[in-house]
Amino acid sequence: MELLPPFELLRPTTVEQALAWRLENPNSRLLGGGTDLIVNLRRGIGEAPQALIDLNQIDEMTVIAGDGAALRIGASVKLAALAAHPLVRAHYPGLAQAAASVAAATQRNMATVGGNLCLDTRCIFYNQSEWWRASNDYCLKYGGSKCHVAPKSKVCYATFSGDLAPALLVLEGEVEIIGRGGRRTAPLAELYSRDGRDYLSLAREEFVCSVTARAAPGLRAAYDKIRVRRAIEFPLAGVAVALARDGDKLGALRVAVTGTNPWPVLLEETAALCGGGVDEALLQRFDALLKAQLMAMKTTFTSGHYRRRAATVLARRLVRRLFDGGYMGETR
């Protein structure tokens, strides 16, 4: 393992203190469970920070609260706790499925919801040792000027691979953000920019305090991911679907995908698919939507085309199962 650079560890107990320290230490990084951040720091990815601000001691950020209609999840809640929470399992099974599918048990015991939502984007040319990146002239995402995935590109294609974001996006996820102006909320989709390099739209000092999910009556939601191994594996593609039936017709459909684009994609134009039954013709239109909005870039060892195709397969299966009232349960 590579050496961790020296840094100061700050442990605020309130969001105000966290913000104050964040403002005082412009060259600081936020620490959730550290399961991504520490790996990257050891590899010399990103500037070595003067300080890490540990967000795990702030009470309000460690709470899950709500009911079958809405759920507020503190950003420092551990994924293992989220996956096991009775309320989540009963009413938000897609969320529990997503949390339980992250990495492996040891990581989930440390990893936080905020860290998962703010997970750095990933790429073959980025998640490598300092030595490796040096011998490849670094890359557009960090330290270099060229994108090795798309050499002419001005934007970075590093892929967002967090499992929770899609599951929350289809449940109208909303993030609560702490910043200079106090608290603000924003739709989760707006947390993300469209560039793999500066992948979050947060201001320098801002951080995520909580995320809220909503479940309308009759909504059925589920998450599934394709991976080579059954654990310790980022999603080659991960798909969340939430739908509602209107008799034998599709009444509402929301679909979100991770592992393909530099941001978690909340599929657009799904409303156009509603109003009819779920048949092969509809699924083909669905395929076309996915194909148009998902990227197929070679940012992982598994080709982009494969990942996009697998996402389509998963999405179809989830839509069919949820529509047919499959075993994944309803959000209420």
Added chain:
Amino acid sequence: MATEVKELKWIGKRPIRPDGVDKVTGRAKFGADLTLPGMLVGKVLRSPHAHARIKSIDTTKARALAGVKAVVTSADLPELASEWVPAGELQINFRDLSSNILARQKVFYDGHAVAAVAATSAALAKQALALIEVDYEVLPHVIDVVAAMQPEAPLLHDDLFTEGVTPTPETPSNIAKRVEFARGDLEAGFAQADAVVERDYTTKPVHQGYIEPHAVVASTSEDGQSEVWCSTQGQFSVRFYIAKLLSMEISQIRVTPSEIGGGFGGKTTVYLEPLAVLLSRQTGRPVKMVMTRAEVFRATGPTSGAALSVKIGATKDGTVTAAEATLRYQAGAFPGSPVQPGAMCAFAPYAFETFKVVGYDVVVNRPKVAAYRAPGSPIAAFGVESALDELAKRLEIDPLALREKNAAREGTHAAYGPRYGPIGFVETLQAVREHPHYQAPLGPNQGRGIASGFWFNIGGESCAMLNVAEDGTVVVVSGNPDIGGSRASLAMMAAEVLGIDFERVRIIVGDTSTIGYTFLTGGSRVTFATGMAVVQAAEDVVRQLRERAAKVWEISADAVIWEDGQAHPAGANAGEFEPLSLRDIAAEAGKTGGPICGNASLNAQGAGPGFGTHICDVEVDKETGRVTILRYTAVQDAGRAVHPSYVEGQLQGGAAQGIGWALNEEYVYDEDGRLQNPGFLDYRVPVASDLPMIEAVIVEVPNPNHPYGVRGVGEVPIVPPMAAVANAIENAIGVRMCDLPMSPPRLLAAIDNGG
């Protein structure tokens, strides 16, 4: 046979392993756990290029950095002549080993060591590496074995002329060696066949994947004595290699093996150990070196990737009339792939009369390969066992019946030369036939495959020592690092011979100065060969115990027998005495002639060849190409399972590694020959949730050359899985996969192409 007549007390039981508690409590000391006063940290500078000439190395700035105590390059290593010596299951050439440890004129792969530093902290050592200036002239490289064999391929070594062809070629090439094993008239054999299958296959290099990275501490004193602590499969090999590489006398070096976190063949050679000694010699301080996982992947030996061609013909009744295989194995940067054993193993399970196997050892710009469980055999078996499956289908014969029809038995003239003694191949096939798994129903997109495998197993030199303590407990000293539970089985054999409780036997792995030369832990030899030495040393103790009892009773030693841990008079004529226990005799040992210590040293002959047959059920997701292993049964002839749990563990572990090899493990190199996935996240060994409980079925056909009938068991189980999985996939969806790994994207592409 001894095993059938005697009632055994310990052999075949399942006591708790002696190393168990320390391992589960975290107390066990592995390679990186030792710390000495004044210790420095050593680190290695590695090549960023797959193939380059080193024009110059300037270490001035690194040396000038405060805290840096030494910087070494190949100029600090003696130049050695080319000399091949046996090294476990492979051969080793010291000139090449030296150039692998620190590159000389050229670097041959991404990650090749070019310099090493010792500094007072890891951070300083890292900083020092960055200050070493290496001027490279980058050369064209080649990493694919078939490409490397072409005349126009970039040449790695301009003094490499193919061995094994006459006349020896006049131009150098990347083909280091050609080997051939043949018998009978091939053309006539194929002419008799009613069906012939001919296919090309490829396999990828795969890493042993031991969890513990290479680690060493070396301490050299002013008088030139060196002490070395490291994670290795063979402390005596490490001692010998260091002596050779650094021109030292063997007795100046003392190597202590740490607890070992996996080896699988990969820790039968050296990488860091000579460097640590060299750095320690130059600084006069202890030096610790530990590899990162990326270094393990970039610079330590996987097994070969290969390209094979296999052709097998048979008559309608399934009798194979001719078989032919061409094996092209990557050796990595220096000659020495396991193609020879691969060629010997290819047809070893079968009584084919007419066959030809040709093998090529080919250098490429990748790390030098190292031994990996049954080196060479799994690669050949993937081709042969896949082809047999296809042949069975073509002939409409049950694949098991095809194997039964052609199986080698006692007396069969093995394809690689000798005649087999008692072997258990047919018994494994029979056990498969009788196992409920073989008949269990399958659902849609599910399939079943079987495949068999062979490994020689070896014997060789071993010592063992048994010291009887004053209270009658016993300490066994073995010379083999324990990577598979051998401490348990050796102690059990000692307890068996002495007739005492297993708990009264304590066993340790000795360092090179406390026990006599013992060949490394490899070739599935330890329970067989060192086991034999332990049995003999225990018998030596028994002889002495009888003599001591005779002395006490004042009768002749011949009149004393040893039974159930006690000396008894041999019969009524010998006189009437109360039996003397080991405890009694030990307490009086001082008065009857001094401490009791048994010894044995031997060169074990007659290792028992090992055979296994595996059954694998898969389900294929035809839309994603993902394969799920539903059920897996591994059957193997163990000769005699001393500790069945650890035999089962070997079968399960081998099958798990084979499944990884079959489905997902591969090195991804970019255009520049740089390894892109030097880590466990993207080099995908299977995790627990990818595997079903692997059922291990032990068949016992005793090896007559071992007191308890032991054969080696550690290597055979990695031989069948690749073909078993491929055959199961074919059975499930009718798609024949000839290229490994059969990962989801590859399988999906094959499904798209209609197989």
